Amino acid sequence: MHKLWISIYKEILLLRRDMGGLVILFIMPLCLIITITLIQDSTFKTATESKIPILLVDNDKGEVSKMVLKNLGESNSFDVITNVNGKTIDEAFAKDKVFNGEYQLAIIIPQNLSSGLKAKVDENVAKIMEGLGTTDSVASAKKETISPKEVRLYFDPASQTAFKTAVKSTVDQMISQIETKSIYNAFSEQLGEESTAAFQQDSYISFKEIVPMFDNKEMVPNSTQHNVPAWTLFAMFFIVVPLSINIVKEKNQGTQIRLRTNPVSYATIIAGKTITYLIICMLQFFLMLAVGMFVFPGIGLPVLELNGTFLMMSVVALFSGLAAVGFGILLGTVAKTQEQSAPFGATSVVILAAVGGVWVPVFAMPKIMQYVAKASPMNWGLEAFYDVLLRNNSILEIWPLLGALLLFFMVMVGLSIIYDEKKRAV
Structure with missing residues (x-):
């Protein structure tokens, strides 16, 4: 346990040396979520309120x-x-x-x-x-x-x-x-008027939208409820870039070799990185929720109403963060240079977001892409967020999605350990 805490402390020291990069991890997602929500909410109002x-x-x-x-x-x-x-x-x-x-x-x-x-x-x-x-x-x-x-x-x-x-x-x-x-x-x-007097021209068939209820209150989805989970997930997965770069730096600067000369397993090093960057992911998540609840109403956007789902939303964020960290660890383990890890990490996150339904709803995609979307961990996390926030599902109903995210993390970390062991054996 002492080795694990020292590994976590080491990761914190590395992050403190790059405060600019750490600030970007929080500021850029905030700018992104505010900008996107403003645009989509304005578009929604144009289509429904403005003439x-x-x-x-x-x-x-x-x-x-x-x-x-x-x-x-x-x-x-x-x-x-x-x-x-x-x-x-x-x-x-x-x-x-x-x-x-x-x-x-x-x-x-x-x-x-x-x-x-x-x-x-x-x-x-x-x-x-x-x-x-x-x-x-x-x-x-x-x-x-x-x-x-x-x-x-x-x-x-x-x-x-x-x-x-x-x-x-x-x-x-x-x-x-x-x-x-x-x-x-x-x-x-x-x-003649007498023959048709019994007929009424009023519409017999009408339409009424039935929306989910929470404490006898209608849960009407808005742009905030769709955007906060989606772009929070996107921001959390962008942890891949600094995490993979950090691992590559350690390999190129010889830090990893010095760590391995000590009686410390690679699994312990990975655990330290996982806990540290998972904490950052959760801080991103809480910050996004705070913006949706307290900042959005001040700039004319719909408030984010959690309706008692804060705990379950946090659980989904935790498992999504694990998936993001696992992907970053594998990328950093496989990549040899920062020029490989940074562009590939950023591009792959954008692709996963596009395929997973963050930008375009899955139902609007071509049939083949709808099947491909099911393979994106971002789609699993996004569906879990929507199930909790919009569909009022229980933890048992979203457990398959959480299990898929956890399995993704375990597979990524397992491949990282196997790759590292084989590389050292050579």
């Missing part, structure tokens, strides 16, 4: 265009603009402004949309009523070709696909509701 200015060209001037304008105006997503500088805009103007990036979207309503829709609906209703034998067949002699109409959408070329899809879905739903109402009105005219 996006869009151009609307009304070539119809009928009931349908009035309903479209009314529905868009009542939505919480769009600020409809039909006049610029007191002049009614046309399609050419709207196209130019959108393609130049001044506006995100322009909606062009074609001419005679209202009259064409009414004529088409009347024609279809008349055919149905004729088939039921409730109308004369005289009207069927008058057939007129009614060409379909297009509501054209112009998007800024820089618009994301998700935004385009959402807008198309919103417009399509709006047009479908207008068509349904037109069909209902046409049947009302054919059957």
Whole structure:
């Protein structure tokens, strides 16, 4: 035990000699988590609270265009603009402004949309009523070709696909509701008000989101709850870089040889490094939580609500820190120079984060990458954090993920010891 404490003390002395690097381990993750959360929270608010200015060209001037304008105006997503500088805009103007990036979207309503829709609906209703034998067949002699109409959408070329899809879905739903109402009105005219009075146009089917509850309080996920665990994990794994560099320094400066001439096993040296850097990982974790709970509300971000999960979150952080330290020990043992360990360590952490779902959700990845993500220790840690914080799972439910992190640490350390023994034997 005395040798272990001396090994830990030695690691602390080494860290004290590089206070700048130690500060970076804490300051950079804080800057990262604040910046990313601010960006994502701002994006979330833009999509849900702020209204996006869009151009609307009304070539119809009928009931349908009035309903479209009314529905868009009542939505919480769009600020409809039909006049610029007191002049009614046309399609050419709207196209130019959108393609130049001044506006995100322009909606062009074609001419005679209202009259064409009414004529088409009347024609279809008349055919149905004729088939039921409730109308004369005289009207069927008058057939007129009614060409379909297009509501054209112009998007800024820089618009994301998700935004385009959402807008198309919103417009399509709006047009479908207008068509349904037109069909209902046409049947009302054919059957009479008395026959349709019993029918109600209110929606029968509605949607309600059910969210998890904690102490009779809804647990609504926000940008903070997603970002704090993700980027805390990313920061903890970046311990790989200074840890591997430290091990390489010891080999190149002869420190490791002097240590091995003493009756100290390599396992004891590794244990000292593990405990020291695991403490740093936990300090990073606690600092990130403090920022989410006390700093974020002061800069307009949602507060991090742990809802009694602090202990379990700490357990997940402990096992994640073990995985990060184990990876750093293996890298430092195998690498021969700092030029090998530092770039490879930083790049590998970024790759593990990208694959593990820290940057892009796993469900949004291609199918093959979803399987690859399951092999990333960052994915195991991230899923464990989410299970505790967002899904309110118990320790037994997340134990497979914790076991995988612990096994990863043991495998990394085991390989390090085997590699070191073989290298010394040679």
